[in-house]
Amino acid sequence: MSRGSLVRGGLFVLVLATLPSFGLQHWFLNLMVFVLMFATMSSAWNLVGGFAGYPSLGHAAFFGIGAYSMALIFHGHVLSNGYEPFLLLPLIGLISAAVGFPIALIAMRTRADVFAIVTITFLFMVQTLAFNLRGWTGGSQGLSLPVAPFPAVSFEEPFYYTLVLLLCFTLLVTFGALRSKVGLSLVAVRADEDKARGIGVRVTGVKVLAFCVSVGITAMVGGVWAYYETFIYPQFAIDPLITIAVVLMTFLGGRATLWGPVLGAFVLEAGQQTLAYRLGGSQFYLIAYALVFLVIMLLLPRGVLPTLGDRLRQRRRARSVDSTSGGVTPMAAGAAEPPVALRRGASA
């Protein structure tokens, strides 16, 4: 598994890193910037929503927190060095992770659907704050950032490369989690949290850690986005549709897999933007987008990668059962009554 992942990862990064040198058009690089944003955010969401099994709908709040942090730091500045905002991304990530810590401690006392509701409530709280703290955010008037002083011919490239780095970082974090006891513990939490706690797994620790890392990365993407857009409004910076897109992408490609969210983001975001372009200003592209999603989920209900993985596993299992029959005898579930059972009301 590890050798294959490394080779795949290396190739993937190589392709991404050399892509801009082919003299691509602006529309394409612009598309790639958004694809990379969503690939990074989906991979980050996957840590909580996929591995830990906590379907957060509040991630867009942290995207917004990152975006507004960036805007608040650089609002009214003149940039001599266009890379300066990128250098502050780790700080924005850390601050947002720190904001996420108490949220995780509180929200993660609930499970599944309740957790989803608690987190989306948080999202609307943050959005309301962004609308109403006018002194800071400018409210619905929006907030401007300095325009990046990059040459027009290659304007997208610094954003593109920063996002490639962020995506690599996220994939490495995911890979590291998978290969360590963090990943093992997260899977146990997702499968049966009470049982996991009962066998000494550091349940609260790993799920809160996953949440903080996840929202920290999401906020960094928000920071890049704000700088790229140069003008941000509450309804776009803290947009439930961002969360929903990220969730759909992760489900489509496959939750709790390394590459699933990336695959989902490439398919859905590229598909959506292309459809939006083809079908023009009408909203028909949204219907086509929904159809693509529905068809794939009907054919591969657990997402693309897990379904394919299952098929492989079943084939392998069929082989290994052949070769080990005689070792442990498989038996029917829920077999017969115990021989002498004492039960209330049983005739003795």
Add this chain to the structure above:
Amino acid sequence: MSDLLSIDSVSKTFGGVHAVAGCSFAVAEGTITALIGPNGSGKTTLFNIITGYLKADAGHVTFAGRDVTGDDPGRLYRSGLSRTFQQARVFPQLSVLENLVVAAGRGWSQLFTKRVGGDDRRRASELLEEFRLAPVADLLAADLSYGQRKLLEFAAVLMSSPTLVLLDEPTAGVNPVMIETMERHIRQRNQAGITFLIVEHDMTFVMRLCDPVIVLDAGRQIFSGQPAQVQSNALVLDAYLGA
């Protein structure tokens, strides 16, 4: 022999139902103690209270000389008190080997070490051999039969080197060959120093393996003694046949 576990006037009600009603008993170190009783007499509820999954309404639980009433289940587990569930609970998305490794009850510092390290593998492989799960070590637990899952859950809770193991109906829904296997493992582990408290409906199994036997009815202890005396005890017959 001293008491490894003692339950003192423990009560628990579920909306009017007295699942456990002022129950007291003790489990002596080194024994294989049976806890039997009709369905609904509160055995599983008692297990949940002892292992910290449920909070008792009243009463105390003492384990290894320490008052552990209301302790966190993870903490109890790390201090040597393991249990299995009536419906075997394993992690279907983890391999058989990983199910053992995740149950080793480690500290924070180990969180960032390898998912399955060399040490883990060594420790787990002894258990896998012993429980004849080695051939299926790399299969997902989801692919095991129900009987194998029960065996796996039992093997997994041994990873933390417990001193007391609570088994909730280890033979229910398991075929006769597997029952014998289970019995052998319990006996071997008991000889190696582990104390057992076992809830079981299969009386021949209890007669062969356990001493003493504690009988529960309607949430309280009605009998405690040698297995041979159980079936002749009037109170016990009453409880089972419905007075």
